[in-house]
Amino acid sequence: MEKMKLDNKEKEERLQDMRAELELRVKVRTAELSSLNEVLRKEITERQKMSQQLIGVNSFLNNVFVCIQDGISVSDTKMNIIRVNPTMEKWYPYSLPLVGKKCYEAYHQRNKPCDVCPVKITLETQKPAHIVSPLEDKAKNVIGYFDLFSFPLFDEVTKELIGAIEYVRNITAQKKAENALCQSEEKFRLIAEFTYNWIYLVDSHRNMVYVSPSCKRITGYNQDDFMNDPELIMKIVHKDDIGLLLKQIKKVCDNSEKLESEFRILDKNNQVRWIHHTCVPVFDKDGRLIGRRASNRDITKDKDNENELKIYRENLEVLVKERTESLEEEIRIRKSAEENANSLNKRIEFILGATKTGLDIIDKDYNIQYVNPEWASYYGDWKGKKCFDYLKNRKSPCPECLLEEAFKAKKAVVSEEIMPKENNRPNQVTTIPFQDKDGKWLFARVHVDISEKKKIDKELELYHNDLECLVEERTQDLLQETARYKKSESEKILLNRELIKTNEKLKSVSLIDAHTGLYNYRYLQSAIESEFHQARRYAQSLALIMLDVDYFKSINDVYGVAFGDSVLKQLARQLKQMVRRYDVLIRYSGEEFIIISPRLNRNTAFNMAQRLLDSLNLVNFGNKKHSVKLKLSFSVAAFPDDKVTSGADLVNLVNKILIKTKEGGGNRAYSSLDLNHPLKKGMDKISKVMGIKILKNTINKLNRQTKQGLTEFIFAFAKTLEVKDHYSGEHVENTVHFATEIARKLDLPKDEIELIKQAAMLHDLGKIGISENILLKKGKLTKREFVEIRKHPQIGADIIRPIQSLHALIPFIFYHHERWDGKGYPSGIKGEDIPLGARIIAIADVYQALTSDRPYHKAFTKEVAIDMIKKSSGTQFDPLIVDTFLKVISREKKPRKPV
Numbered sequence: 001m002e003k004m005k006l007d008n009k010e011k012e013e014r015l016q017d018m019r020a021e022l023e024l025r026v027k028v029r030t031a032e033l034s035s036l037n038e039v040l041r042k043e044i045t046e047r048q049k050m051s052q053q054l055i056g057v058n059s060f061l062n063n064v065f066v067c068i069q070d071g072i073s074v075s076d077t078k079m080n081i082i083r084v085n086p087t088m089e090k091w092y093p094y095s096l097p098l099v100g101k102k103c104y105e106a107y108h109q110r111n112k113p114c115d116v117c118p119v120k121i122t123l124e125t126q127k128p129a130h131i132v133s134p135l136e137d138k139a140k141n142v143i144g145y146f147d148l149f150s151f152p153l154f155d156e157v158t159k160e161l162i163g164a165i166e167y168v169r170n171i172t173a174q175k176k177a178e179n180a181l182c183q184s185e186e187k188f189r190l191i192a193e194f195t196y197n198w199i200y201l202v203d204s205h206r207n208m209v210y211v212s213p214s215c216k217r218i219t220g221y222n223q224d225d226f227m228n229d230p231e232l233i234m235k236i237v238h239k240d241d242i243g244l245l246l247k248q249i250k251k252v253c254d255n256s257e258k259l260e261s262e263f264r265i266l267d268k269n270n271q272v273r274w275i276h277h278t279c280v281p282v283f284d285k286d287g288r289l290i291g292r293r294a295s296n297r298d299i300t301k302d303k304d305n306e307n308e309l310k311i312y313r314e315n316l317e318v319l320v321k322e323r324t325e326s327l328e329e330e331i332r333i334r335k336s337a338e339e340n341a342n343s344l345n346k347r348i349e350f351i352l353g354a355t356k357t358g359l360d361i362i363d364k365d366y367n368i369q370y371v372n373p374e375w376a377s378y379y380g381d382w383k384g385k386k387c388f389d390y391l392k393n394r395k396s397p398c399p400e401c402l403l404e405e406a407f408k409a410k411k412a413v414v415s416e417e418i419m420p421k422e423n424n425r426p427n428q429v430t431t432i433p434f435q436d437k438d439g440k441w442l443f444a445r446v447h448v449d450i451s452e453k454k455k456i457d458k459e460l461e462l463y464h465n466d467l468e469c470l471v472e473e474r475t476q477d478l479l480q481e482t483a484r485y486k487k488s489e490s491e492k493i494l495l496n497r498e499l500i501k502t503n504e505k506l507k508s509v510s511l512i513d514a515h516t517g518l519y520n521y522r523y524l525q526s527a528i529e530s531e532f533h534q535a536r537r538y539a540q541s542l543a544l545i546m547l548d549v550d551y552f553k554s555i556n557d558v559y560g561v562a563f564g565d566s567v568l569k570q571l572a573r574q575l576k577q578m579v580r581r582y583d584v585l586i587r588y589s590g591e592e593f594i595i596i597s598p599r600l601n602r603n604t605a606f607n608m609a610q611r612l613l614d615s616l617n618l619v620n621f622g623n624k625k626h627s628v629k630l631k632l633s634f635s636v637a638a639f640p641d642d643k644v645t646s647g648a649d650l651v652n653l654v655n656k657i658l659i660k661t662k663e664g665g666g667n668r669a670y671s672s673l674d675l676n677h678p679l680k681k682g683m684d685k686i687s688k689v690m691g692i693k694i695l696k697n698t699i700n701k702l703n704r705q706t707k708q709g710l711t712e713f714i715f716a717f718a719k720t721l722e723v724k725d726h727y728s729g730e731h732v733e734n735t736v737h738f739a740t741e742i743a744r745k746l747d748l749p750k751d752e753i754e755l756i757k758q759a760a761m762l763h764d765l766g767k768i769g770i771s772e773n774i775l776l777k778k779g780k781l782t783k784r785e786f787v788e789i790r791k792h793p794q795i796g797a798d799i800i801r802p803i804q805s806l807h808a809l810i811p812f813i814f815y816h817h818e819r820w821d822g823k824g825y826p827s828g829i830k831g832e833d834i835p836l837g838a839r840i841i842a843i844a845d846v847y848q849a850l851t852s853d854r855p856y857h858k859a860f861t862k863e864v865a866i867d868m869i870k871k872s873s874g875t876q877f878d879p880l881i882v883d884t885f886l887k888v889i890s891r892e893k894k895p896r897k898p899v
Helices: 002-067 086-091 103-108 118-125 172-194 214-219 223-228 232-236 242-255 300-354 373-379 387-392 403-409 451-480 486-509 521-537 552-559 561-578 602-616 647-663 690-704 710-723 726-745 750-762 765-769 783-789 792-800 804-814 836-850 862-871 879-890
Strands: 071-076 081-084 129-136 142-154 161-170 198-203 208-211 259-266 272-283 289-298 358-363 368-371 413-419 425-435 441-449 542-549 584-589 592-598 632-639 669-671
Touching (some): 118 129, 198 214, 214 289, 272 300, 368 387, 403 441, 521 592, 592 647
Antiparallel strands (some): 198 289, 358 368, 584 592
């Protein structure tokens, strides 16, 4: 029992110890849990704060994602777009919606990933990537550049790659700025390397940034010497000038202003050189001084010249002093002479003014040196003017001026001139050459008013004519009364002789064609017999060449009579320059001219005619607004090759040959050998333009097919357009249809409807002479190309002008691009001045062009085209023609097949 009690007691003690130990552990664990609970509470509080911060940050990032001006795109691992910001949607509006599409489909319209793609690189390498990519529009045109950055996107828990974020920045402006900067730097480098000056650039720390190659020529040191030793510039400056240069540099840096100075340097050979130094401060974009730029010019030679000039001036002062007294004496003598000369000049000017006689002095270049005051008071200030501009408002010397003749002959010559500023008053001009005191040739011209003399001469001519009639009537009576009126008869004979002399003088004036300045038909009547008599007497040859402008009436019809007169004047001037000096050029009639060529046989004269034809075919005649090329027919006859017995026979023969030339088609030369041949042996010159060559071949073939009808002939013309422009060839048929229907709706006569139909076939014929590169160009025409395309109405008119039967079509073809408001081409006429046929063809042409596929646009629908034409009524088109066209188009049951 005792033992059991002891055992129980020991157990209780162990239990108490265990309980105490357990309580101690519980207390310790409770304290630990209490401490841990406090830590957890603080951590939960911190996490709640962080959660609130994360919510704020997330809201901020969402705002940044939406508002940022750069593009942001989020893609999954299969390159599917799962989120984009509004900037990306603005850049790629044609691919909306972007989310759900592959990035290469949405951004680049591709079926597979791009060859170089930052997203693809990031997904493959799980590393950031960067490229520069061009921005293209829907038509694959580059319109800018993007800076593309791609970053990997990982799962926060598993750390696995779940996609990529693409950051896109538009760097188009930066690229342009970089290109401009590169160009600017290249220009600066070229200027610096090739300039004569020595240029260098120093930064704010006095380090050398750039030195131009010219430094070696001026200093003897090369670029590397200066780049390796920034203080070399100061080392070579002359010791007496170093202070001046340092002050200037400090002033430039302190005041930020450009300064210039001159100082000396010692070059590599220890030679002194003078330098003109220009120093300019250089700033960055924020206006901070970052250095200075200097330009140095070698003025050593200038300084040497200044020293020489100083010595020369000192010597000159001595010489001037020595010459002063002698010059004073000379001045006194000259002053006396000038007073006498002035007195004489005043007398001469008084005499000239009193007698209404003008005096001017000019040099060999027609520059006026003097005009007497009476004339100057009427014509105004003459200083610095040419005589032909001052007196006659001309841009070139007068054709009747005898200045050159007076200079060659070294004696006075007399001519007659018309003064347009004085109501075309006639003047007799005496041109007297003389040399001034310096040996320079001058010409004194005395202008005498002969208007009264002209009136008297005209009255004498009338009187002479009346007197001849009276003499003829009274001859018989006078014969019977000879004895009684001997004295009176002798007086009449003397008077008659004077009148005959006067008449001869007037005849010489009447032998010139007033329009062209050439000899006229009256001169030919007298000259040809004289030339023929001389050729026969001395057994010499005499050739006669006649030429006529083909289809000249069509030029007057299209451009007006004034334009045609101008063309004839220009042709006369060209012929004067091309014939021999001793050939005689005569205007035979309207547009016919004759060349009398002494000592030329038939073959040589024919070769000369052919040369004139070839040369004149290349010349453009007209003005700045219009120009034409002339077609000319030449005929040649010669004595003794052609058996003629008088000058009149030679003229008749050459006229007969010219008719034969015209019958042969014109624009060629015939001689008497061709009278019995239907075709000329030579061929016409081949046109340089391929399209016109094809057209001329077509014309020649069609002319030989005499049985072909005129309508078929014209349609074949139109079809030649398909050689150059397939659209123009097909476009003709529909244009003809609408133009004909409009003409019928206007109740025009049948013959006029037929003319409009034919002109519609040929309205774009001039495109034969336009380059295919322009006709088939898909993009917008350049200014030069547009000027070229506007020439096709002129070319079309020139092509059909040689065809007499088509002359009535020329106005319709030439004016079919004119506008009702006067803003069209080629002449800019407006309203009803535009021929009716041209107005009709214009609207038919435009409607067909709008409803057809063209290289530069797709066809519009019928409704859109009609609406566009309605809006152009009263501006581009005649309102009456528009109303009539709308009635015609409304009757069309089916739209015509688009071209």
